Amino acid sequence: MKIFILFGITFACGFFGNFISNANPLPYEAIFNFGDSISDTGNAAFDYPRDMGPYGSTYFKHASGRMSNGRLIIIFIAEAYGLPFLLASKNITKSQGDVKKGVNFAYAGSTALDIEYFSGSGVSTPQKDNSLIVQFDWFKKLKPLLCKNKEECDSFFKKSLFIVGEIGGNDIFYHLFKTITELQEIVPLIVDSIKNTTIALIEEGAVELVVSGNFPIGCNTDILSKKISQKKEDYDEFGCLIAYNTFIEYFNEQLKKSIEIIKQKHPQAKIVYFDYYNDAKRLYQAPQQYGFISDKVEILKACCGGSGPYHHDQNFCGTSNTTICSDPSKLLNWDGQHFTEAAYKHIAKCLVEGSFAYPSLKPAPFKIA
Numbered sequence: 525m526k527i528f529i530l531f532g533i534t535f536a537c538g539f540f541g542n543f544i545s546n547a548n549p550l551p552y553e554a555i556f557n558f559g560d561s562i563s564d565t566g567n568a569a570f571d572y573p574r575d576m577g578p579y580g581s582t583y584f585k586h587a588s589g590r591m592s593n594g595r596l597i598i599i600f601i602a603e604a605y606g607l608p609f610l611l612a613s614k615n616i617t618k619s620q621g622d623v624k625k626g627v628n629f630a631y632a633g634s635t636a637l638d639i640e641y642f643s644g645s646g647v648s649t650p651q652k653d654n655s656l657i658v659q660f661d662w663f664k665k666l667k668p669l670l671c672k673n674k675e676e677c678d679s680f681f682k683k684s685l686f687i688v689g690e691i692g693g694n695d696i697f698y699h700l701f702k703t704i705t706e707l708q709e710i711v712p713l714i715v716d717s718i719k720n721t722t723i724a725l726i727e728e729g730a731v732e733l734v735v736s737g738n739f740p741i742g743c744n745t746d747i748l749s750k751k752i753s754q755k756k757e758d759y760d761e762f763g764c765l766i767a768y769n770t771f772i773e774y775f776n777e778q779l780k781k782s783i784e785i786i787k788q789k790h791p792q793a794k795i796v797y798f799d800y801y802n803d804a805k806r807l808y809q810a811p812q813q814y815g816f817i818s819d820k821v822e823i824l825k826a827c828c829g830g831s832g833p834y835h836h837d838q839n840f841c842g843t844s845n846t847t848i849c850s851d852p853s854k855l856l857n858w859d860g861q862h863f864t865e866a867a868y869k870h871i872a873k874c875l876v877e878g879s880f881a882y883p884s885l886k887p888a889p890f891k892i893a
């Protein structure tokens with residue numbers, strides 16, 4: 525049964541697309557994105573410029589803060605909808621022309637919960653608050669550049685796509701020292717924050733929105749390295765930590781419930797759920813089907829990293845004592861925490877052309893190739 529479903533999905537992902545002629549208006553006039561390093565296209569790098577070493581090496585030849593070897597999911601989505609690579613909000617002073625095609629407020633390391641929550645809980649986090657509510661404030665401050673009055677804003681935002689998340693992954697990462705049961709206790713707070721920002725955007729005039737779930741972190745190289753277990757039964761047949769994946773399933777269920785609540789309160793809004801969990805999980809379960817290596821041990825390793833069973837330790841990718849794999853397009857994980865461009869491409873393709881977005885986005889004029 526499972527194999528049959530997987531086959532169906534693969535087929536569906538390559539099947540749609542290219543319906544719209546280029547003469548038609550684009551499905552979305554702009555994309556506004558909120559999130560963390562999964563979608564940051566330069567905001568953290570603006571505040572903390574540094575040599576990012578091999579980041580970006582496969583595609584851009586420079587990193588600009590993008591935490592992968594190439595394009596991110598959000599960039600593939602922008603491409604598919606005929607929009608420019610998303611402009612980081614901090615870079616706007618340099619090139620104002622593109623703001624009407626969309627702006628990216630995502631910030632690497634940012635959390636769904638604001639910094640006050642963390643300072644109260646004794647967990648160490650980045651010095652600056654770049655959490656979801658702060659990103660929403662950046663959006664509000666930027667609004668005068670986007671539209672002049674309510675009528676104009678309503679009309680523009682109606683034709684724009686607002687993406688909230690992935691966010692919340694860092695809230696979990698900062699609490700990794702806790703037990704799974706303790707982690708579950710903060711899920712309602714994280715979900716509440718995502719819900720609040722989503723509602724705030726709807727109140728600003730957003731009509732088409734995406735709320736993204738979280739990834740199967742039990743398969744994440746960083747988690748696998750930090751949570752090594754001697755008990756065989758802690759791992760599934762693909763080498764992923766069962767408890768962490770089950771935890772994310774719980775997280776995503778809570779998130780989906782809150783989306784239902786938002787839909788009831790705001791029936792005019794169209795909210796799409798991005799199922800990052802199952803979209804990414806199928807890549808771990810049958811990597812060879814998507815052009816990745818089939819070796820069950822190697823596929824869990826980071827491409828760029830240091831020592832240890834997963835080619836990943838506390839050394840940041842690109843610093844001394846780290847090495848890069850010979851072919852990043854054959855691996856899923858780039859630097860321990862983040863995916864490779866090749867993995868992001870497959871994830872994005874199934875969001876845009878396939879069956880991991882509920883309900884689907886508008887048909888994209890361009891294929892993700």
Ligand SMILES: *[C@@H]1O[C@H](CO)[C@@H](O)[C@H](O)[C@H]1NC(C)=O
Pocket residue numbers: 713714716717720
């Ligand atoms: C979400 O909004 C509600 C209602 O305004 C508020 O009580 C709650 O504290 C907010 N939650 C978060 C996590 O910001």
Ligand SMILES: *[C@@H]1O[C@H](CO)[C@@H](O)[C@H](O)[C@H]1NC(C)=O
Pocket residue numbers: 839843844845
């Ligand atoms: C790199 O490895 C060498 C030899 O093990 C060690 O002396 C050095 O401290 C390491 N450098 C970093 C940045 O970890």
